[in-house]
Amino acid sequence: MSKLNLIIKREFLAKVKNKSFIVMTFLSPLLMVGMGALVYFLMKKNDEKIKQIAYVDESTLFSKDDFKDSKTVKYLDLTSLGLEETKKKVEAGEYYGALFIPKKDSLELLANQVEFYSKESPGLTVMNTIEGKLERKLQNLKLTSFGIDFQKIKASKIGVDVKMYNFSGEKSSKLINGIKIAVGALAGYLLMMFVIVYGSSVMRSVIEEKTSRIIEVIVSSVKPFQLMLGKIIGNASAGLLQFLIWGVIIFIVSTVATSVMGLDVNDVQSSSLSAEQLEMAKQQVSGGKMQTLLQEIFKLPLLKLFLLFIFYFLGGYMLYSSLFAAIGAAVDNETDTQQFMLPIMLPLILGVYVGFATVINDPHGPISVAFSHIPLTSPIVMLMRVPFGVAWSELLISMALLLFTFTFMVWFAAKIYRVGILMYGKKPTYKDLYKWIKYNG
Template sequence: MKKLKLIIKREFIAKVKNRSFIIMTFLSPLLMVGMGALVFFLTKKNKEKVKKIVYVDESQIFSKEVFKDSKTLLFEDYTKLGIEETKKKVEEGDYYGALYIPKKDSLEILASSIEFYSKDSPGLTVMDDIERKIESHLKNLKLNNFGIDLAKIKKSRISADIKMFNFSGEKSSKAKNLASIIAGGAAGYLLFMFVLIYGTSVMRSVIEEKTSRIIEVIVSSVKPFQLMLGKIIGNASAGLLQFFIWGLIIAGLSMILPLVFGVNVSEMQTAQVSAEQMEMVNEVAKSGKFERLIRGILDLPLLKMFVLFIFYFFGGYMLYSSLFAAIGAAVDSETDSQQFMTPIMLPLILGVYVGFFTVINDPHGPISVIFSYIPFTSPIVMLMRIPFGVAWWEILVSLLILILTFMSAVWIAAKIYRVGILMYGKKANYKDLWKWIRYSS
């Protein structure tokens, strides 16, 4: 145990003192926040640019009320000039484009005959806004032709809000389900990224020590199993410290930057929202759906989720890191590791896909349940299922299988490790790995 502690301490200090580790610990959050600020700034500047659009309405069924000006779109009626003259003027002037509405016998034919001319390809958002205006107006005209009163249709709109309960009387809601999706997805994705970044870090560490021949000195006084386990725990500790520092820096910058630059947070949130989408956002705010979403998040078993996140986080990381360490011991360079990486990465990627495409739609379905028991996918899939409510016996069975698999993986990896770390010059294959596992001494 004393030697294991020394190895963990050595790995942790070596990782933390590494220049690239220190630089990335403090630079990564700045880059993340900086990239977000840059995207927001560029988006805001793009939104501030006023686009002038002229239209020629030969059908005479569109009015200025339909093409209302907004902060970024200005419409001008050039119907009197005709389309050919308008196209010349737009091409020569500072206009975004020209909209041509021909005269047709029916609204259906008209809807598919409208044309838009511009110097460059128009943006999708702009075209979506124009199409929505046209579709809405044509729809209203068609309803009027059917003799339907639009005012009555508006009054007839009603939204249903079904209250959901389970048979034990516990209340649920769509907001709580959405909160569960967000929380579960974030936990699963975070675990995936952590395993990917720090699992490969363990592998690189083993390869470096193997190629530098330092490992030969170390294994003369330490058992390979202790050395491998110490590397895994030491790297995990350094990784958690880095994640914690990232969280503090990002949280601090998120609070400071808006105050320093005078940025309105609500403005940032709606920077990429169109006028019609903004109306929907306002309706949601008035209906109290946002407040219900917040209540849904607070109604989640947050303590239970956090505790189980720690268990699955370490279980998943330890399982995959032991396999990465075994790969590092079996190869002489990172290039040679590719043939062994694919079988390890596939279950991890499969867990993410099952989580996002199956658990979200059916958290208690057979596929979701099965993959939450399979140890190579359970850390991600079960973390995404927990916010939806999972029986304790299921969680305990899943954790037990994960722990047993982790112990087996460490034992197998240690057998590969004790032979592989002293093998040089020969490219190992799966047959060699099987031989190393079978060695009794």
């Protein structure tokens, strides 16, 4: 065990003392926050430019009340000028675009004959806003033609929010389920990034030591199994330290930037929504719903979620890192690793696809349950299922399978390493790996 501790310490210190590690530890979160601030600044600059849209209404069905201005879009009635003159003004750059509403015999024909002219392709948000205004007006006119009072229909609309309970007494709702999906998706994404970045780091470490022949001295006093395990745990410790520092820096810098620059979350959200969408969003969080949402979030088993997140986070990383270590032991340089990367990455990608395709729709369905027990996909799929509540029996089986598979994979990597460390100048094949695994010398 003392040898294992020495290897872990050596790998950890070698990683954290590396200049690139130190620079990226402090620079990466600053870059992330800086990019976020830049995006916000560009969005604000883009929104500051008011888009003027001229409309020509030959149908005479629309009024100025139907084209109310928003913060970023203003409408001007140029029906008296006619379409051709209005198009010339748009082409000259006086207006952002020209909306033409022709006169038709029926509302159905009119709905399919509206035209919009602009010098460049209009933004999606602008077009959605215009189409929304036209649709509401035409629907109102259609209802009026049927002798139906639209205001009564509008007043009769009632939002239904079904409260969901299971037989354990747990209460949920669509909003709470949305939070659970977000938590699970974030956990799965972080795991995937952690595996790719730090798993590759383990692989490069093995390749470097093999190339420098230092490893020939190390393996004379340390078992390959201990060496692999030490490398994986050492790199995992350095990675967790880096993630912790990133979290602290991002929190501090984000807080300072928010107060100094006066960033408003509501502004960021509203900049990407139309006026109608924003009003609908305000209605959804009115009446104390936001307070209720926060209360329900804190009712979640946050400690259990955190502990299980740590377990699957580390378990998934260590499982895949053992496979990366096996690849590093088999090759002489990073170029030769490409042929072995796809089989390793496929289960990881499959876990992400299964998580988003099945867990979101049916977290307790047979496919979700099955893939949350398969060790190569369970770290991601189970992490996405945990917020929805998983029986302890399922968790224990999944955790035991993950631990067993991780141990087996480290042993598997060590067998390849034992032989591969002395193989130079030859590009390995899958057949060679099979021979090395069977070798008992």
